[in-house]
Amino acid sequence: MTLGQRVGQAFMVSSPVTGADAQSVHVLADLHVGNVFMKGRSTAGTAGIGAVVAEAAGHASEAGVRPFVATDQEGGFVQIMRGPGFDVMPQAIEQGQLAPATLQADAKRWGQQLAGSGVNVNLAPVLDTVPGAAFAPRNAPIGAFGREYGYTPAAVSSHGLAFARGMLAAGVEPAVKHFPGLGRVTGNTDVTTGVTDSTTVRNDPYVAPFRDAVDAGVPWLMISNAYYPKIDPQDLGPFSHVIIQGMVRGDLDFAGIIVSDDICDARQVAAVPAAQRGVDFINAGGTMVLCTNQSVAPAMYQGMLEAAQKNPAFARKIDDAALLVLEEKAAKGLISK
Incomplete structure (x- = not known):
């Protein structure tokens, strides 16, 4: 596997759920990006969406x-x-009112549809704990x-894990998010800058749902x-060695895939x-x-590739991630012999 292909394994790029466009095809096929995120909204149902997914997956498949x-x-x-074949799924706050066993069974069915x-x-699932119903509209x-599944770490843990276990039972891998938590912020990182959690600390009780999920094998x-200044005053979450290496790999002893938002x-x-963003992550x-x-992806991919070509230490990190x-x-079962 070439260096470019190894970089591609450490990368996931979007493709429209309504059908791959020229840019997503270019990034997946020509830049060897090995993972795809189906983006947007579609009501085409399991058959229609399945055909779109198969096309995108074909562009991202390489060398078995x-x-x-x-x-x-x-x-x-x-x-x-x-659309047809997909249940209309309730909000997590409504899922949190179900018995965990019921939610797990529902999540297995939803996972089978995926x-x-x-x-x-x-x-999914979201394991962020919002501190209360009164604060929720400001979050x-x-x-x-x-x-949110509820307003305490215990409620979030019990129902978030039920959702995750249901997905796993259906053969779909859940990605718990957004570590170490977005429940205490007011801004949305997708659409604004300076989003800061000035409360959460390294051994915070609100980290418990993530720890429980890791212990359960997600x-x-x-x-x-x-930005979590009481954990790492220097770097934003995705670029923080303290959060990723110190907390996720260290405190939680998580050995799986750490994906950025x-x-x-x-x-x-x-x-x-x-x-620089992919390099920093x-x-x-x-x-x-x-x-x-997908229009920004080539610059990010090229930055990672050039950093790996110039810096042996970074190349080893790419190799470790790809492995x-x-x-x-x-x-x-995604690799053919």
Whole structure:
């Protein structure tokens, strides 16, 4: 596998769920990006969406290695795939009212619908704890959309893990998010800058749902784009060695895939040049860069490739990330002998 292909394994780029466009095809096929995120909204149902997923996966398949194909299928306002064959999923705050066993069974069914459409990774569940119903409307990324399972770490843990276990039972790998938590912020990192959590500390009780998920064996964990000055006063979440290496790999002892939140379109990271963002995330200990804007992806990919060509230490980090992804793909049956 070439260096470019190894960089591609540490990268996930978007492709429209309504059909691949020329730019997403270019990035997946010509730049050897090995993983795809189905972006947007579609009501074409399992058959129609399955055909689109198969096309995108074909562009991202190379040398017997098939891609991780991800989407956002949380429920409520965040459900990319709809239509015949897909249930209408309730918001997480409503899922949190169900018995955990009921939610797990529901999530297994929702996961089977995804798997039947060719999706093998769901960027869910949200394990962010919003501190209370009164604060929820001010919590732009989570509470304002009912994406929280409850208002205590225990409630979030019990129901978030039920959702994750259901997905796993369906053969879809859940990615818990957004570590170390977005429940206490007011701004949304997708659309604004300066989003800061001035409360959360390294051994915070609100980290408990993530720890429980890791202990339960979840294979993916997503890093928040927010700034956590009481944890790391120097770097934003996706570029923080303290958060990724110190907390995720160290405190939580997580050995799986650490994926970024989107670091292409997110306004929170706009001050960092696109070519540097992927480099900074991998340098901090991340495994897979998520880019939900395929037009920005080439600059990010090229930045990672050039850094690996010039810096042997960074090249080793790319190799480590690619190996971790490939090992998970092998375990998932995505590599042909």
